[in-house]
Amino acid sequence: MSLYIIFLHILLAIPLLLIVNWIGKNASFKGYQELGLGYAPDTKPAFNFLLRVVSPVVYIVLISSILIEVELSNLTKGIYFLTLYYFILRWLIICLVKDLRGMVNWGVQVLHLTVSFFFSYVLYKKFISQNISLLPDLENLKNEIWIAIIIFLYYIVNQIQINSNKVFFKIDSYRIKKYTQFKKRYDSLLEQYKDDKLKVLIYSIMIHENYNRPLFVRCLEYVYFFIVKKETSLGIMQFKTKKFITSKESIVLAADKISKDxxxxxxxxxxxxxxxxxxxxxxxxxxxxxxxxxxxxxxxxRK
Structure with missing residues (x-):
């Protein structure tokens, strides 16, 4: 498999990542994740499992079928690795961009990858590598009863409520970890404020802003600011400004506004x-x- 094809498959994994994020109503770089740190329980486990496991498989089938139909089947060689590239990109964003590695159940993530990669490989070996298009043939649709059974089982499983205590614990751990880090790093900037509740509120906002605009994204915002030279939210506190400010300056300015409010x-x-x-x-x-x-x-x- 040539480097050109590998590079093409990595590029094709990017739209898949964006599509899955959009379907799952997850923010990427724009807006705020409204479920963010105010976690809401996973009430649709079947949907979420299928979204993460089946989406790459369906995407590969659609892309491969189109390539086969337009006589570019050579580009489908090893396309099942696209599933692996998708999960790697997803994990890189979680770990390096969002810095949320401690909030992720990695056992479940590996399970998602394993199941999705397995089905991608099977479909590749059985059909795609043989240049067999998987686009539906309306004259030969069968197994309607099994389809009905699968839909029924999907509905039943989707009603199961998952115990979310572990997820709540991870989110709380993330909050406390960031509070401890930020307090140690920035407390000297907030010494003038004697109200402990006010300082906790400032740190709470800081944690949330950092969660939604991690360091990588903030660096991009600085680049954007220097290019457009317009009012932009900058620094860890995402303080709106028309002039350049450092992350520490954003804390000072934001703390002043928050204290007055x-x-x-x-x-x-x-x-x-x-x-x-x-x-x-x-x-x-x-x-x-x-x-x-x-x-x-x-x-x-109390300790």
Whole structure:
């Protein structure tokens, strides 16, 4: 298999990643992940499993069938590896871009890859490598009863509620880990603020902004700012500015704004958050993070 074909298959894995993210309603680089740190339980396990496992297989079938139909079957050689490239890209984003490796169940991720890669390989060996198009033939559709059974089983499995305690624990661990890191790194910038609740709120917003705009994305935003020279949200606090500011300067400026809004709202957390970002789903996530940190600090006080 030539490097050209490998490179083509890696490129084809990118649209698949974007399509799956869009279907799953997951933000990538734009907007906020509204489920983000205010986690909502996985209430559709069958859908989520099929989305992650079957999507690469279906995508490979469609791409291969099109290539075979237009007489470019040579480009389908080893196309089952596209599934592997898709998962590697997904994991790179999780680990390097989003920095969420600690919140991911890697056993489940490996299971998804194994099952998806297996079916991709089987379809490749049985059909695609033989230049057999898998586009449907309406005259030979069979096994309607089995299709009905599969749909029925899918519906039943999708009603199963998954215990989400482990996921909640991972999210809380992520919050506390980031709070500890940021407090150690940036607490000197917040020494003037004596209200501990206010400081926890600032760190809560910082954690959420960092989650949605990790370092890699913030670097891209700086590049964008230098190109367009327009008001842009910069730094770890995503502070809107028309001039260049460092990440630490974004903390100082954001903390000043948050403290004034906090005082104006007489210490009301949600009102203060909404003034920083007028989204109640955003405020909900920040409030969950704030409560988690406060519980952690109370636990430390009791020790």
């Amino acid at each position: 906090y005082a104006a709202s007489k210490g009301k957390i949600v009102e203060t958050i909404v003034k920083y970002n007028p989204s109640y789903s955003y405020a909900y996530d920040i409030e969950r993070t704030y409560d988690s940190i406060q519980s952690y600090l109370k636990y430390l006080d």
